Amino acid sequence: MPLPALQDEEGPRLPEGLPPVVDAHVHLFPDRVFEAVWRWFDQYGWPIRYKLHTPQVLSFLLARGVSRVVALHYSHRPGMARMLNAYVAEVARAEPRVLGLATVLPGEEGATRILEEAFAAGLRGVKLHCHVQCFSPDAPELHEIYAACAKAGRPLVMHAGREPASPQYACDPYRICGVERVERVLKDHPTLKLCVPHLGADEFDAYARLLERYDTLWLDTTMMVTGYFPVPLPRGALQVRPERVLYGTDFPNIPYAWDRELKTLLGLKLGDDVLAGVLGQNALRLYGE
Secondary structure, three states: OOOOOOOOOOOOOOOOOOOOOEEEEEEOOOHHHHHHHHHHHHHHOOOOOOOOOHHHHHHHHHHOOOOEEEEEOOOOOOOOHHHHHHHHHHHHHHOOOEEEOEOOOOOOOOHHHHHHHHHHOOOOOEEEEHHHHOOOOOOHHHHHHHHHHHHHOOOEEEEOOOOOOOOOOOOOHHHHOOHHHHHHHHHHOOOOOEEEOHHHOOOHHHHHHHHHHOOOEEEEOOOOOOOOOOOOOOOHHHHHOHHHEEOOOOEOOOOOOOOHHHHHHHHOOOOHHHHHHHHHHHHHHHOOO
16 A cells, blocks of 8 residues: 655745755656656555646746756666656756756666767766666676766766665565665776665665765665654764765655755754755765766
8 A cells, every 4th residue: 555645834945044955866757757657656655745747846846945956767668768868858958957867777778878878968977776677786787887877977876775665666676675785886886976865775774884985875865864754764874974965855756745854954953064065065066066
């Protein structure tokens, strides 16, 4: 059964006096893909509070004071990535406050060429999703993708944590994912800039330790500091290396107020410098802004 929606109050915009805020985890898809994603979430995930298409997503966030958004998407079958990449590249050209990322399906023919074309079109990194695309981070077919990102100096955002999981995925996230697999990637590709969303859920402490050891690893906060999931607030990464943590939301595919994540971060009293980094500066550094 889907998880519940929260009827929490949303703010009209960001509070005054904040440093620049970059939402480093926003999903943008063509309309029909968005709608297919929402149908899946309605049945198996959680109720989507903001069923907004791409123009509305951007106007919603930017009008509320978010200064930049990192646009993520992913393909789930061969031959889909070029269309999605062209779509996000066009969105980013029309709105310079969007940092658009590319995607590719690991193992599909011409994967390296697909990424080279995407980078040439101005896309700033790559998004992969182990659960949806059904691959292990250390699978052999990933090496060409990691090499292409490292060669181009483009970061890779990879949902490699085991959670949030669903039995409705075509593969078992607990079988294909794990912090030890990500560490193999970091060892085998020492110049790859890798960001793991959701603070590495559910292996929070293990990812915090990994963050201590590898200067090429970042984490983002997406959905994990909201109190939505029944887990203790994962503070480890923020305590160990806050300069390697990015603020992200999963907007618009969330079941609660758009600013819930932000309110929690503000309540942690991280200090001005740490807060400025987490809310925006760390993401801008990662993407070369």
